[in-house]
Amino acid sequence: xxxxxxxxxxxxxxxxxxxxxxxxxxxxxxxxxxxxxxxxxxxxxxxxxxxxxxxxxxxxxxxxxxxxxxxxxxxxxxxxxxxxxxxxxxxxxxxxxxxxxxxxxxxxxxxxxxxxxxxxxxxxxxxxxxxxxxxxxxxxxxxxxxxxxxxxxxxxxxxxxxxxxxxxxxxxxxxxxxxxxxxxxxxxxxxxxxxxxxxxxxxxxxxxxxxxxxxxxxxxxxxxxxxxxxxxxxxxxxxxxxxxxxxxxxxxxxxxxxxxxxxxxxxxxxxxxxxxxxxxxxxxxxxxxxxxxxxxxxxxxxxxxxxxxxxxxxxxxxxxxxxxxxxxxxxxxxxxxxxxxxxxxxxxxxxxxxxxxxxxxxxx
Numbered sequence: 001x002x003x004x005x006x007x008x009x010x011x012x013x014x015x016x017x018x019x020x021x022x023x024x025x026x027x028x029x030x031x032x033x034x035x036x037x038x039x040x041x042x043x044x045x046x047x048x049x050x051x052x053x054x055x056x057x058x059x060x061x062x063x064x065x066x067x068x069x070x071x072x073x074x075x076x077x078x079x080x081x082x083x084x085x086x087x088x089x090x091x092x093x094x095x096x097x098x099x100x101x102x103x104x105x106x107x108x109x110x111x112x113x114x115x116x117x118x119x120x121x122x123x124x125x126x127x128x129x130x131x132x133x134x135x136x137x138x139x140x141x142x143x144x145x146x147x148x149x150x151x152x153x154x155x156x157x158x159x160x161x162x163x164x165x166x167x168x169x170x171x172x173x174x175x176x177x178x179x180x181x182x183x184x185x186x187x188x189x190x191x192x193x194x195x196x197x198x199x200x201x202x203x204x205x206x207x208x209x210x211x212x213x214x215x216x217x218x219x220x221x222x223x224x225x226x227x228x229x230x231x232x233x234x235x236x237x238x239x240x241x242x243x244x245x246x247x248x249x250x251x252x253x254x255x256x257x258x259x260x261x262x263x264x265x266x267x268x269x270x271x272x273x274x275x276x277x278x279x280x281x282x283x284x285x286x287x288x289x290x291x292x293x294x295x296x297x298x299x300x301x302x303x304x305x306x307x308x309x310x311x312x313x314x315x316x317x318x319x320x321x322x323x324x325x326x327x328x329x330x331x332x333x334x335x336x337x338x339x340x341x342x343x344x345x346x347x348x349x350x351x352x353x354x355x356x357x358x359x360x361x362x363x364x
Contacts, residue, residue: 002046002049003019005050005051016099017099026044051102052075052098053074063115073109075101078269127197131194140183141180152166164184166180211225213323216330218289219289224281238321248271252264279309283309299311299312
């Protein structure tokens with residue numbers, strides 16, 4: 001087996017090919033294009049396995065190499081730097097160190113989603129960009145009104161017909177009217193594109209059933225369900241709830257030395273997309289679900305509203321994880337026990353009828 005370390009950049013890829021004994025078989029650079037990679041793979045000894053660092057360019061290279069290799073692995077960048085730290089650093093050295101980590105089984109491998117999930121996740125993250133642009137336009141719209149002394153209600157700013165009413169009135173000055181029209185048209189266009197992207201994901205056969213099931217969770221809307229399905233992907237990779245909480249960034253780092261332990265703020269080593277969605281859902285959850293409202297009130301009594309919100313976010317994560325693992329709709333604890341009691345009664349009645357006995361009346 002030959003082991004290949006790849007140091008990936010936008011225009012070029014540095015590679016180092018080593019045998020099982022650590023001897024360099026081949027070393028150099030190749031252009032980061034599909035035709036050049038095809039020509040390079042024809043010159044490689046067989047069989048071979050490759051490893052690369054996770055970057056923005058990793059996805060397409062991983063997909064292109066995978067059919068031709070015995071295995072292709074992706075390394076976690078931060079963990080790889082901790083293992084392969086060195087004073088001398090360049091592309092050739094980095095590729096060599098990645099090959100050594102792969103050869104010695106020291107590579108800090110990270111999970112690589114399937115191509116189908118990554119394509120749909122790209123669409124969902126693009127939708128987040130559109131939402132941010134809409135918010136920026138509304139903020140700029142508000143600043144235009146404040147600059148010209150036009151009074152407005154902050155809540156009315158989010159209404160679709162607010163700008164049209166403003167243009168119809170005499171409040172808006174002549175100088176800002178063209179800018180108001182441009183802002184309104186841009187906001188409407190971005191909203192239409194956003195809605196179309198969400199509908200396309202909801203109707204996708206790969207996601208439709210799972211998303212419908214996740215929406216049965218309290219305060220689990222379609223954006224929460226879609227984000228969970230596409231950012232978490234395969235739930236079986238999380239062996240415990242704690243691992244899922246850590247991945248979603250709903251806990252802080254722990255720094256412990258001797259008898260002194262310090263809990264830091266929320267960890268930066270997380271999936272920021274799912275973290276943002278879960279925290280936003282947790283802010284609204286106490287208004288709509290009594291159980292989550294009870295949890296929020298209990299945690300808030302300890303003196304910190306942000307920690308209470310995080311506790312609610314962790315509870316929502318627990319619900320989503322359970323629904324995904326069990327592959328069935330969410331059922332509250334009380335209803336679950338009642339349903340279980342009815343099922344047991346129905347089973348007893350069936351057994352009694354099969355035995356030819358009279359069925360006793362039930363209380364319910």
